Amino acid sequence: MAMTGTFGSRRLGRWLLRGAAGFTMLYILTPLIFVIWLSFFRQEIPSFPPDGYSLRWYGELAGNERFVSGFVLSLELGVIATAIGLAVGVPAALCLSRFRFRGREGLNNLLLLPLMVPGIVLGMALYVAHVEVEIATGLPILGSLGGLVAGHVLVVIPWTVRLVTASLAGFDRTLEEAAQNLGANRWTTFRRITLPSILPGIVAAAMFGFVSSFGNLEMSMFLVGPGRTTLPIAILQYLEWKIDPTIAAVSVIQILLIGAAMLITDRFVKISRVV
Amino acid sequence: MARLELDQVSKQYGDFHAVRGVTLDVADGEFLVLLGPSGCGKTTTLRMIAGFIEPTGGAIRLGGQDVTQLPPWKRNAGLVFQSYALFPHLTVNQNVAFGLEMRKVPSAEIAPRTAEALRLVQLEHLGDRLPRQLSGGQQQRVALARALVFHPDVLLLDEPLSNLDAKLRQEVRLEIRELQRKLGLTTVMVTHDQEEALTMADRLVVMSEGEVRQVGTQRDLYERPSDRFVAGFVGRSSFLEGHVEAPGLFRTAGGLALGCDGQGGGQGGGQGSLALRPERISISPAPLTELDTTLEGTVEFVSYLGALIDIHVRISPEERVVAQIANRAGGFMPDIGNRVHVGWSSADARVFPGRAPTS
Numbered sequence: 001m002a003m004t005g006t007f008g009s010r011r012l013g014r015w016l017l018r019g020a021a022g023f024t025m026l027y028i029l030t031p032l033i034f035v036i037w038l039s040f041f042r043q044e045i046p047s048f049p050p051d052g053y054s055l056r057w058y059g060e061l062a063g064n065e066r067f068v069s070g071f072v073l074s075l076e077l078g079v080i081a082t083a084i085g086l087a088v089g090v091p092a093a094l095c096l097s098r099f100r101f102r103g104r105e106g107l108n109n110l111l112l113l114p115l116m117v118p119g120i121v122l123g124m125a126l127y128v129a130h131v132e133v134e135i136a137t138g139l140p141i142l143g144s145l146g147g148l149v150a151g152h153v154l155v156v157i158p159w160t161v162r163l164v165t166a167s168l169a170g171f172d173r174t175l176e177e178a179a180q181n182l183g184a185n186r187w188t189t190f191r192r193i194t195l196p197s198i199l200p201g202i203v204a205a206a207m208f209g210f211v212s213s214f215g216n217l218e219m220s221m222f223l224v225g226p227g228r229t230t231l232p233i234a235i236l237q238y239l240e241w242k243i244d245p246t247i248a249a250v251s252v253i254q255i256l257l258i259g260a261a262m263l264i265t266d267r268f269v270k271i272s273r274v275v
Numbered sequence: 276m277a278r279l280e281l282d283q284v285s286k287q288y289g290d291f292h293a294v295r296g297v298t299l300d301v302a303d304g305e306f307l308v309l310l311g312p313s314g315c316g317k318t319t320t321l322r323m324i325a326g327f328i329e330p331t332g333g334a335i336r337l338g339g340q341d342v343t344q345l346p347p348w349k350r351n352a353g354l355v356f357q358s359y360a361l362f363p364h365l366t367v368n369q370n371v372a373f374g375l376e377m378r379k380v381p382s383a384e385i386a387p388r389t390a391e392a393l394r395l396v397q398l399e400h401l402g403d404r405l406p407r408q409l410s411g412g413q414q415q416r417v418a419l420a421r422a423l424v425f426h427p428d429v430l431l432l433d434e435p436l437s438n439l440d441a442k443l444r445q446e447v448r449l450e451i452r453e454l455q456r457k458l459g460l461t462t463v464m465v466t467h468d469q470e471e472a473l474t475m476a477d478r479l480v481v482m483s484e485g486e487v488r489q490v491g492t493q494r495d496l497y498e499r500p501s502d503r504f505v506a507g508f509v510g511r512s513s514f515l516e517g518h519v520e521a522p523g524l525f526r527t528a529g530g531l532a533l534g535c536d537g538q539g540g541g542q543g544g545g546q547g548s549l550a551l552r553p554e555r556i557s558i559s560p561a562p563l564t565e566l567d568t569t570l571e572g573t574v575e576f577v578s579y580l581g582a583l584i585d586i587h588v589r590i591s592p593e594e595r596v597v598a599q600i601a602n603r604a605g606g607f608m609p610d611i612g613n614r615v616h617v618g619w620s621s622a623d624a625r626v627f628p629g630r631a632p633t634s
Contacts, residue, residue, distance in 0.1 A: 177327055178360035180347040182421065183377030192373075196364045 032255065039248035046245060057249040067250055070234035077230065078214040081152035085209050088153070089160025090202065096161070097168040108161075115158040119218030126151050127222035143225020151223045155216055156209035163208065167201025207265050211258055277338030277428040278303050279324065279461055284333035286319055286485075293319045295485045296333065301429070304459040306452070310472040311482035312508070317465045318433060320482070324463060325431055326350045338428050348377070353422030357434040359414045361406035367393070367417050368402040374425040392424035393417075395454060412443045419451065423458070430455070432464035436471060448474055469509055481505050503548055503627035512550040513596040519626055525549045529591035534567035534621035547626045553599035555623040558586055559616050560607060566618035572596075574613045584608070588617050 042052040061067055089111075096108050114122060130141045141147050171194065179189040195202075217232040224233060235250060279301040286294040294316040301307045309317040322328045324335060326347035334343045342350050353374075361370050371389045380388070393399045396416035406414055415435060422430060435451070436444045452475050455462050466472050472479055473493050481488045481496060481504070489501040500506035507514065517527035523537040527549070535549055563569045575595060576587035584602050586609055589595040598617055600607065609615055 172358070172360070174356050174358055174360040175362060177325075177347070178354070178356060178362070178421075179373070180327075181325055181352065181354045182374035183348045183425070184373075185346070185348050188377070193362060 035248050035251050035255070039245050039252045041245050041248075044244045046243065046248075057245040060246050061249050061253070064246070066229060066234045066238070067231065067246075070229050070231035071253075073228060074214050074231040077148060077152050078210045080149050081156045081213045082206050082209045084149070084153045085156030085160045086202065086206060089157050089205065089209075090164050092157075093161050093164035093168060097165050111161045112158045114154045115162075119216065122154065123151070123219035123222030126154075126219070130223070143223070143228065145228065148220065148223045148225075148228070148230075151219055152213045152216065155212050155219065159209040159212060160202075160205040163205035164198060164201045167198040171197050203265055207261055210261070214258070215254070277461060278336075279429050279463065280334075280336040281320070281324070282334045282336070284320065284323060284330045284335060286316075286323060286328060287331045292485045294323070294330075297482075297487050298333075299480060299487070299490070301461055301463060303461055306455055306460075306462045306464070306475060306477045308472040308476035308479045309463065309465045309482055310469060310479050310509070311467065311488075313467055315482040316485040317467075317480075317482050319485075321354075321431055321433055321463060321465045324429070325352050325354050351425070351428045352431055353425065353427035353429070354431040354433065355415075355418045355422050355435045357437055359406075359418040359438075361414055361417055361421070363406055365405075366402065367398065367404050367406065367409070370406065370417060371402075371421045371424050374421060378425055380425075388424055392420040395423065395458075396420045396450075411439055412447065415439060415447060419454075423454075423460075428461065430460045430462040432462065434466055435464070436466075437468070444471070451475070473509075479509075481508060483508070497552075500550075500625070500627075503550065503629070506550040506625065506627065510552060511597070512552055513556075515549040515551070515594055515596070516546070517549065518545060518547055523621055525624070525626060527591065527594055529593040531570070531591050531594065533570075533624065534619075535624040535626050536622055545628060547628050550625050550627060551596055551619060552623065553585065553597045555619055556596055556598035557618050558588065558598040558600060558607070558609070560609070560613070561616065563616045563618040567621040568624070569616060569618035571614060571616055574609045574611055574615055577609065577611060586615075588615060590617065 038046055039057055040053045040055070041050040042054040042056070043050065092107075092111055096104060096111075126147070127142075130147050133139070134141045175193050175197070176189050179193045180186075184192060215232060216230070217236065220230050220233060221236075224230060229237070231250070231254070235247060239247060279299075281297055281299040283296045283298055284294060285292065285296055297316070297320055299307070309320060311317045319328060323330050326342070326345060326349075330343060334341055336342065337350065337352070362373070365373070368386075368389050371392050372385050375385045375388060390399055390402070393402055396419055398413060398416055398420065401409065401413065401417075406417065409417065415438070419435075432451070436447055439447060448471060454460075464472075464475065476493065478490060478492055479496055480490050483504050489496060489505045491499075496505060496509040500509065503514070506512045515525075515527045515529075515531075515533070517525055517529075517531075519535065520526040520532070523534060525533045525535040525547070527533060533549060557563055557566060570590050572588040572590040572595070574586055575589050578585040578587075579602075582602055584600050586598045586600065587595055588598060596617060
């Protein structure tokens with residue numbers, strides 16, 4: 001009896017665990033499933049059950065100038081900001097993880113700060129700064145592509161610094177000494193030994209940086225200029241007038257893009273191992 | 276291969292002297308071992324030779340050229356790391372070829388030279404593997420091949436055997452030594468394992484607290500240790516504290532009058548310690564004759580080591596000595612509490628001046 005009692009409670013525990021896991025998965029996936037479902041509804045005003053299914057909203061997307069240009073701008077922004085973010089973040093991570101200097105902790109926190117400051121505050125602060133600098137220098141910064149890129153670089157940097165630092169923590173520095181002993185100078189050592197070892201971290205950093213830039217709404221709202229709208233802003237503006245399934249369709253495109261990026265990255269780098 | 280000279284090499288971190296004025300001359304083709312407890316400065320010395328640490332004083336010459344200011348990649352020194360430090364993302368062949376590539380060796384020469392180096396360590400069949408697919412002993416050999424392939428002026432070994440299990444260690448010791456002889460490699464090895472040091476070295480350097488205590492052959496260090504530290508570190512000794520009362524006569528703190536080597540230090544009548552090697556102490560159930568010093572004592576402890584047996588004998592309320600006997604069939608085998616006689620000849624009882632921190 002005691003035996004069956006133990007087995008019984010063990011089995012109960014297992015079912016409870018599965019139940020909790022299943023509920024959590026459902027909780028995460030439900031909005032995604034609904035958005036994807038909705039994007040195929042035939043009628044303009046979403047209601048359940050659907051009148052029928054069609055692909056017209058996807059066709060509508062291609063014809064929507066604002067969505068297309070928003071998509072292109074967001075893509076450009078994401079790529080440029082990620083590239084700059086890596087160029088800043090990788091050396092910063094190397095310094096932070098290798099050298100003990102005054103203000104190291106402070107610098108580390110500073111580089112992670114954009115992640116903690118609410119996007120609205122960040123956008124507002126940058127907007128005010130841009131206004132002030134423009135008044136002071138006369139340079140056209142407000143609403144410029146440069147200003148937008150600069151803002152997005154801020155969003156990317158915490159990811160690159162954080163993830164590259166994490167992968168450097170697991171890197172054995174005697175490998176660098178071995179390379180130098182074998183005749184490699186500092187740069188060759190970095191290129192041939194250090195870089196391949198921390199590449200998974202860099203790839204993951206690039207991906208997370210890109211995703212957070214691509215989806216950024218709050219900060220971008222303060223930085224975009226006339227005729228220059230990112231995709232999330234275009235979506236928001238569209239929603240002010242209509243709530244037809246076009247929105248769902250554009251979201252599906254976003255989900256697919258990011259999902260594909262994740263899957264491709266995961267083929268080269270086990271993301272779960274770095275993040 | 277080349278001669279390696281260290282001239283008054285020092286390394287200071289703030290007030291801490293990691294290495295103080297180390298002067299060494301390693302002949303072409305010689306196998307020199309730096310031996311000492313952890314923190315004695317032996318690894319720092321090796322890393323200065325490799326160029327990873329810049330000395331705060333002195334000069335290092337390799338093949339007659341002053342390399343003190345050269346970065347590691349401009350010194351032609353092959354280093355085998357304790358952790359092997361094989362590049363995990365490169366195959367065995369690529370690991371071994373790395374040093375040749377860096378030296379801009381024509382690519383047509385790289386493959387045969389890589390294969391040749393792997394053949395030396397009997398791993399020519401594993402060139403396409405990744406390091407993680409190899410056993411510890413195989414990784415160690417790849418590291419050795421990688422350090423040898425570009426014909427370094429000096430081979431540096433940083434505790435190369437400490438990550439191998441005991442049995443393998445014995446084999447690899449011999450392999451490295453034979454390879455070193457065959458290729459005539461000038462070699463400096465760092466170890467804290469005295470058995471390893473004694474089996475492999477042509478000459479040994481005993482270091483402690485950043486200083487060289489003694490340089491010599493195994494025999495020099497064992498028979499004529501220059502100080503108490505060496506006497507305790509190379510081989511074992513029982514130390515008895517006291518002072519030299521007259522030439523050839525040592526008075527212990529416990530009041531015993533013992534014969535000692537009249538040529539040794541400590542004649543000034545000051546504090547000193549008498550060092551006795553365990554195998555030089557005779558032990559017997561019957562009174563001993565024909566020895567300069569004989570005493571009676573009580574067996575306090577017996578360590579059975581297999582081929583050898585250590586017998587700890589109390590010779591006065593404050594003092595005891597360890598005698599070692601061979602384990603022979605039907606031989607003398609005392610038990611704890613037995614009264615025994617111990618003795619030695621004065622030539623085997625060396626006196627070192629000064630008191631030691633430990634005994």
